[in-house]
Amino acid sequence: MKNKRLAILMRARMASPTHPVHRQQLLRPDLPPLPPQGATCSGDADDDGSNTARRVSLKDVKELMRASFSIPTDKTDPMDTNLEEFSQAYLGLSQEGRRELLLGLARDYDVDRARVCELMRQYLSVELPHSVGADAVHVNQEYRVLEDGGILAVFYRMERNLRDALKPTYAGFFERLNAHPGGLKLLTVLRADLLSLLAKENVPSLRALETYLKEKLITWLSPASLELHQITWDDSASLLEKIVAYEAVHPIRNLLDLKRRLSEGRRCFGYLHPAIPGEPLIFIEVALLKDVATSIQEVLWDSPPTPEFEATCALLYSISATQPGLSGINLGKFLIKRVIHLLRRDMPHISTFATLSPIPGYMHWLLPKLASQIKLSKSETEDMKHFLEKGSGSNFIEDLLLPEEKEMILSGYLKWLQSGTASEIEFDKSECMDTREHDPGKDVLEIMYKLLTSREWNKSDILSEALKPSLLRLCARYLLKEKKRGKAFDVVANFHLQNGSSWCFGLLLA
């Protein structure tokens, strides 16, 4: 049964890998049918006789939502049929219908500002003992006096009321949905819809709705409420199907590929939430190896796998989130730490934990840097040179390469030219050769730039070897020193560093 269902999924995957909508439908069989794009389904859709049975009236959905607001919070019923109907009806709405509904939710059930203002005026009118506040670290004695006088109790009460009043009215709706079976899943759908709407137009009330929902989701999906589950070939087909569908880093090609990723020398762990059963919110794939792999091919296709008792390295080679509505909620951080903790405990002979990650921003940083240095050195006048020699500390010109690196690149380059393989692309050999005499350093930058932009370098062993030391050193500098708002400039590096990596790259030159 399991194999058959998965095999069908695999065939489907193979059949239409390029059509995104079709692919999404095939790969995520649990998703509701996509609403018709651009379909108009406004408030009066229910008066339209031409509606098909599937078509849902926005007015009805709004009514279901409104009904839910009339229930007091302490009467929350986990078997609420009204919420069940709302969920079904929402999923049946067109994109335009969902937009209108969410706008209604954001605007009609906003913060009660009149009440907030009233409570604030009241709060500010009570005399606040000046020492009770921010830096009241050593005021226990004073606190005692205030508590005896009852003034603190007044503040506590006012603050509790203010916290309540500052909650948007829709907060209660989110809470009820969260308590409802299947409600958490719907909340992630709502957030995914909000994110896709906000990508198109920035509506402040929708933005506030999205921000609030994100905050609540972070609370509800605290790592304490997530179950770490090791995914194996013994899991249900419906769960494995989701692994195939959502693996985003290194797509799973066929059943054999999937089985290998769950067998000897491999691990797969997912975070499950009781409210979204049988569907990991995020999962990670690990390979147990003798040493850090130098390519992903090695991980996915090495045969036979390393015997587990010989492994000294756990390579976390892929991590995929499954819920677009949980974007920006960093569950990966917790998953990685839990998994490392578990592996360390169960396999003490594993001492290296590494990732095999791309460094997407490196070339985008290096090439402009090389180009500007080449430009600067060309426009350089004798005066400038004089100026620099006096140590004025100008930041404009810097020595990107060490002298020995320059030497290595140059000699490698010349060797490559002589090897005859260089003829395939157009290099102005004579120019490089001629200019070598007067300032080799300057020209090495040009040579490096040309080689890197030609992408010729990684086809040639001679060039790869020659460039390797400088590329590695510059990459280390890029990853560790280049910052943006105090964080690593590179997004992938930043992800790993935030998750506790201390050294996060093993550069692949092949």
Place this chain on the structure above:
Amino acid sequence: MKNKRLAILMRARMASPTHPVHRQQLLRPDLPPLPPQGATCSGDADDDGSNTARRVSLKDVKELMRASFSIPTDKTDPMDTNLEEFSQAYLGLSQEGRRELLLGLARDYDVDRARVCELMRQYLSVELPHSVGADAVHVNQEYRVLEDGGILAVFYRMERNLRDALKPTYAGFFERLNAHPGGLKLLTVLRADLLSLLAKENVPSLRALETYLKEKLITWLSPASLELHQITWDDSASLLEKIVAYEAVHPIRNLLDLKRRLSEGRRCFGYLHPAIPGEPLIFIEVALLKDVATSIQEVLWDSPPTPEFEATCALLYSISATQPGLSGINLGKFLIKRVIHLLRRDMPHISTFATLSPIPGYMHWLLPKLASQIKLSKSETEDMKHFLEKGSGSNFIEDLLLPEEKEMILSGYLKWLQSGTASEIEFDKSECMDTREHDPGKDVLEIMYKLLTSREWNKSDILSEALKPSLLRLCARYLLKEKKRGKAFDVVANFHLQNGSSWCFGLLLA
């Protein structure tokens, strides 16, 4: 293995059922040793050379807590060793030490009131369009103008900042603890300690701490994050041990008793949370019967049990919470509804869902009521009588019993007197007999009162039968009509009514 461990527990339970501390230690083997009562462990305890190894320095625990506050929230690490140490150290503190630590937490890490005031003044200084607030249900057009003008975005930002500022500083500590493995359990211990401290002295700052923690626990223990688990004889001994230890309504006497409650014709369901594995937060026991049982003995000892296909009634005969720190967080409500939903789905032949509950407040209500009516009728003058006959609507005298009920009690009483079994207690028979002539109704109340306070009535079939109709009718009145703040006066009745019961009593006269 399982049976041995459980058997030891059973013996322990039998050995010392009366000593509460001893019992608690024996029954809850996972609990840390209770801190020494009244032990002084103040700030300078670590300077005291006589400290034993087990004794923990309050100063050190405070330091661990302080260290945790220095970590920014987005750097929360689920494997935080500092929190691990704090948890261990807290459990090692004496009661007095815990009190001091909690007071420090409540006072030193309170709301930053200076910041709150500043943000409030800023909020109030911005002109608020009057229609955007409480009753802005149909102002979509106006919202659009405001959003285009950017004013709403300003409000959303200010409100978000205010929500943040109104959180006490200790909120972050609770959040970190919740994300930490074992942290949720510690939070329930903190709350249990707070509740027991507040029972002795009402300190407003501790009360505010407790209220805030309760709110957070309600969020974190939303029914969506709880897993409904059917507890069976196949569960681990460590889990079953907890069922034995925490069963609070009808104690489990021996292994046979436990096994019966998990076998044919019986169900036991618990709510498990991923962060507190192997220990249900609350569990409920159900008996599947041919009809509503008339006594708990029937449920616990009927042999053999009803074949399940013949059952038409599910009797929810016991529900027990296991965490004192979750007191007041109504998980029972959700558990009952989930269980009924499940049983209804799997066993459609079951149509009656009932509880077998005591009505603890009934006699406390009925006896004073009878006494005051007797007193009133004795002091009654001819004038009063005249007054009443004219229908002035006085509430002082009411007809507690119907004429046929009076007749029934009186004839039953006389029959009982004549049967000779009445001789065991001192009844002034002659008085009752003599006064019968002039006003039987008034004296019936006295007879009823004497019978009920003598507790003679439920030993005699004659008296039970005679009293049954009036006791049942008055009980219905008590449960349904007597209110306190709009809720049922009886606490047990109120529990059931809040959980969705529509008719909640089957009075037991035996």
